[in-house]
Amino acid sequence: MSMGLSLDAVAGGVVGEVPGSPGGVLAVADSWRAGARVLDEAASSVVSSRLAVPSWQGISAEAFRSSSRGLEGDLDASIMGLLDGARHLEAYAQVLADAQEALERLRALVGAALLEAVDAGAPAVLVAGVRYAAAGAAVGIRARVSIAAMRTAAALNAVGVGGDGAGSGVGVGASGDSVADDSKGKVDDHTGAKTAFSAEDIRRLRQQADGRADWDSAHQGDIGDCYLLATLDAYSRTEDGEQFLRDHVRWSEKDQAFIVTLYDDDGKPVYVKVTDYYTDGNQGDQVRDRQMPNLISVYERAYGQYLGDHDLPGGKANEAMEDLSGRDAHRVETKGAPGFLGWWREDHKYTDSEWKEIEDAVEAGCPVVGGTSDGDFDDGSSVEAWADTDDNGRVDDSDEKGVYTIAEGHAYSVVAIDDKYVTLRNPWARNDTSGGYVPPEEDEEDGLIRITREDYEKYFQHTDIGEIPGES
Known part of the structure; x- marks a missing residue:
């Protein structure tokens, strides 16, 4: 037993230690995250105070708003620095914990190897070789921790927060590149x-x-x-x-x-x-x-x-x-009717009841999406329509009429329907023009477009309808 203790002590001397407390580093990271939450609440209060006085006008009001925006920006920067720093600290704590665990495993292996060598009467040169290999492995493990510590320190400096070890016994820094x-x-x-x-x-x-x-x-x-x-x-x-x-x-x-x-x-x-x-x-x-x-x-x-x-x-x-x-949704489709010699002919028409179903869904606030797969593009895709060219978030009489292209095999959200028109939004956030009409470059139309009901029937062969959000 005394020989075993002696060999364990020798193994420990060969392998050495990695100083520092992963738990201590994590505690610092947690405190930084807690600080970020406090600052986030403060930033929200700043925004609320600014929005609470919309009718306040004048030089004092503008000075208050300008000051609050500056304070909000400073708080945001501090929050981001704390969150980034916490993430780097957490990554370093993991490197530190892994290294300490690796040294424990190495210590056990070295102790067992030395004991076996002594019991077998191995030559001294073999025992020395075991000790040399163990020492080299330990140096490599501690080097990874040192490199991680230096990188973490550099990263914390970059995000504007400092640290001198956070209980690790070495300079705390980045764990190398962050997960992001x-x-x-x-x-x-x-x-x-x-x-x-x-x-x-x-x-x-x-x-x-x-x-x-x-x-x-x-x-x-x-x-x-x-x-x-x-x-x-x-x-x-x-x-x-x-x-x-x-x-x-x-x-x-x-x-x-x-x-x-x-x-x-x-x-x-x-x-x-x-x-x-x-x-x-x-x-x-x-x-x-x-x-x-x-x-x-x-x-x-x-x-x-x-x-x-x-x-x-x-x-x-x-x-x-x-x-x-997790709720039912369904598709409304134009169906057509039998044509010459019994061939089925797609007429690209919604029935009155189908139109009412689509209108009621839009009015009720259901998600409604129109699709142009299998639409009638035999004579092209150009339509006379209105887009939100003045960027006021809607299509109205202030917008200029133009010639636009309906995208084939595409989906649009259905925004509004009236007796004559259907207003859609293209997820491209734009609508391509044709026929020589090009909106001024400074105009932003955000993908909103208003077409006739007839054009909707022609190009949008199906309409998908979901249930009203919030209702069971």
């Missing part, structure tokens, strides 16, 4: 590149999920999922629909991910963990001078994972509605 940076630009399935959420993304998305911020309309990128984005856009166009989307996504502090609730074919909930978004998918919100992901981006990524991470193109809006809500 590690995944950028990588292709891991057929939908293409993913980008991990940044701390700023997470803050904004959490505000959208809990009702403190809105999000821009869908803006389709290079993924052919118009049916899904038109569906999400249809939900987003009403207060009940927005709340429905908010109610089905939450932030998990434990998982550091958004948890989106979707539904299987039996109507049972499926929880999808989302930590990144499609780089070339929905274009998100315009924030300052760049596009950033929004809640629609979160749902787009969740749906891609729900489908098994295969290509999103080729879906149906009514199926997406059921997957999003």
